[in-house]
Amino acid sequence: MIFAWIRFGLCALCLITAMVCFTAAVLGANRFGFIMNRVHAGGVGDTLGLFLIALSIILGDGFHMGELKLCFIIIFMWFTSPVSSHILIQVEYFTNPHLYDHVKREGLAEKTEEGK
Amino acid sequence: MKLREWKNKFFRWLDGDYDVMADIMEGSLEPDENHEQVKRDRRAAHEEMTSSGLSQAVISAERKGFYQFYTGVAIVSCIALIGVLLFTVNLLPRYGEENPRAVEVSDRYIEQGLEETGAVNIVAGMILDYRAFDTLGESHVLFAALLCVMILLKKDKKNMDSQFDDYYQIEQDAYFDVSKDTVMRKVGVLIVPCIFVFGIYILLNGQNGPGGGFSGGAVLGAGLIIFESAFGFELVDSFFTARVSMAVSFVSLAFYSFAKGYVFFMGANHLHNHIPKGIPGAILSGGLILPLNIAVGLVVACTMFGFYSLFKRGSVGGV
Numbered sequence: 001m002i003f004a005w006i007r008f009g010l011c012a013l014c015l016i017t018a019m020v021c022f023t024a025a026v027l028g029a030n031r032f033g034f035i036m037n038r039v040h041a042g043g044v045g046d047t048l049g050l051f052l053i054a055l056s057i058i059l060g061d062g063f064h065m066g067e068l069k070l071c072f073i074i075i076f077m078w079f080t081s082p083v084s085s086h087i088l089i090q091v092e093y094f095t096n097p098h099l100y101d102h103v104k105r106e107g108l109a110e111k112t113e114e115g116k
Numbered sequence: 117m118k119l120r121e122w123k124n125k126f127f128r129w130l131d132g133d134y135d136v137m138a139d140i141m142e143g144s145l146e147p148d149e150n151h152e153q154v155k156r157d158r159r160a161a162h163e164e165m166t167s168s169g170l171s172q173a174v175i176s177a178e179r180k181g182f183y184q185f186y187t188g189v190a191i192v193s194c195i196a197l198i199g200v201l202l203f204t205v206n207l208l209p210r211y212g213e214e215n216p217r218a219v220e221v222s223d224r225y226i227e228q229g230l231e232e233t234g235a236v237n238i239v240a241g242m243i244l245d246y247r248a249f250d251t252l253g254e255s256h257v258l259f260a261a262l263l264c265v266m267i268l269l270k271k272d273k274k275n276m277d278s279q280f281d282d283y284y285q286i287e288q289d290a291y292f293d294v295s296k297d298t299v300m301r302k303v304g305v306l307i308v309p310c311i312f313v314f315g316i317y318i319l320l321n322g323q324n325g326p327g328g329g330f331s332g333g334a335v336l337g338a339g340l341i342i343f344e345s346a347f348g349f350e351l352v353d354s355f356f357t358a359r360v361s362m363a364v365s366f367v368s369l370a371f372y373s374f375a376k377g378y379v380f381f382m383g384a385n386h387l388h389n390h391i392p393k394g395i396p397g398a399i400l401s402g403g404l405i406l407p408l409n410i411a412v413g414l415v416v417a418c419t420m421f422g423f424y425s426l427f428k429r430g431s432v433g434g435v
Contacts, residue, residue: 031129076307085301087294 007059014056021049034102035092039085046081050074156265234393237404244328244405244412250377251329255372255412258419259365265423271430295348304346311339315413322409323402329409333416340421349429357433361418368411375404 021044028041062066072080093099128134209215225242233241243251294300315335322328344352382389394401422432 008159076310079303079307083299087297090294090297 011060012057014052014059018049018056019050021045021052025049036089037095039088043081043085047078049078133374133414143271172417196231230396233402233405234396235405236396237323237325237328240323240328240402240409241403244408245403246406248380251408251412253367254330254377255369255415259369262365262419262422265426266432269426269430272434293348294345300346304342308339308343308346311335311342315417316341319409319413320399320406322399323405324399329412330416331421332409336413336417337420337424340417341424344421344424349425353433356421358431359433361432362421363417365415372408372411375408379404 025041025045028044029038031039033039053075054067054074057070058067125134149249171387225238229238229241230236231417233245235241235245287315315332316334318327319329319332322332340352340356379389379391391403393403400406427434
């Protein structure tokens with residue numbers, strides 16, 4: 001009995017965290033003004049949000065054939081979502097002439113130069 | 117007071133007038149000088165064209181009679197269409213009422229579909245056996261759409277020399293060609309085979325479960341697109357040329373037409389056709405459904421990749 005309740009609690013916790021992730025992703029992808037922030041927010045939903053949803057389903061339902069397929073979906077998304085973010089940012093990097101101004105304004109330029 | 121301020125801020129944020137992160141991490145991008153100049157030039161040219169007295173007079177004379185006519189015809193046709201649709205809705209059976217004509221067909225499909233088509237998936241039996249000519253028309257529509265896009269977008273000697281095209285060719289090739297990217301290549305090596313296997317699985321299991329020609333073909337086409345993104349057009353051109361694309365589409369559609377024409381001809385004349393139905397549930401079952409699924413899938417894949425290729429560089433399989 002206690003074990004079932006703990007399982008249900010973990011499942012609900014995962015689902016709520018996933019919903020928080022997706023809310024952040026939706027708000028960020030629509031509200032942020034700078035493209036890198038938007039892509040980052042979208043990537044959070046695609047990776048962590050989906051993973052937590054799958055985890056909560058596995059916790060709630062047990063591990064069967066359907067959940068194995070879910071795992072494959074998660075692996076697929078973890079491969080593809082970062083790559084798509086990477087490609088988007090690469091296009092931005094090559095096409096936006098004001099990108100370095102933005103980086104300088106944030107004070108990131110000094111940091112990267114120190115890093116070198 | 118504080119609360120009202122916050123509320124005000126929230127609604128301004130909701131309308132997009134106020135950015136919370138503006139001072140902290142946002143860098144609003146300065147407008148692109150070049151682009152602004154182009155827009156200004158275009159606007160000036162447009163104004164110059166429309167402001168000359170003669171063209172104004174011609175336009176106003178044309179509009180005066182035409183718009184009245186147009187409005188009248190629009191109102192009349194809208195009312196006629198609404199009337200026809202309302203009349204048709206009136207003839208439909210009421211909600212929950214038994215409709216003998218519809219029930220007859222669906223009952224037949226559910227009760228004897230497995231026996232008559234040999235497909236466990238009733239939907240596949242419906243769209244590729246009972247109503248195969250409908251699906252044949254859809255496949256032909258896809259093929260015709262590919263031909264239309266080819267007419268509009270294909271590059272040849274007549275339209276390749278203009279400055280506009282050259283500019284876009286160079287710019288796009290430099291910026292949006294991701295096939296040289298290491299990350300994309302390495303992930304492509306891992307992902308592309310899985311996508312192709314998955315697409316073939318959907319294609320071959322159309323008669324036993326969810327899937328079939330259209331969805332499997334879409335997955336195959338998407339796999340081809342990712343393959344191109346990861347490895348570039350040079351590699352794809354080595355096996356997917358315009359001739360191959362057209363030949364595959366033509367052979368698929370011709371096979372579909374002849375096979376289904378044969379079956380319908382024999383069935384309509386109450387003759388026995390020589391296509392084994394197989395054991396329901398096996399991969400080689402369902403009579404013609406499996407080969408027809410493959411034909412439809414190949415057409416869909418060719419069409420999808422053809423669209424992508426035409427939109428990206430203006431040709432299917434090399435200029």
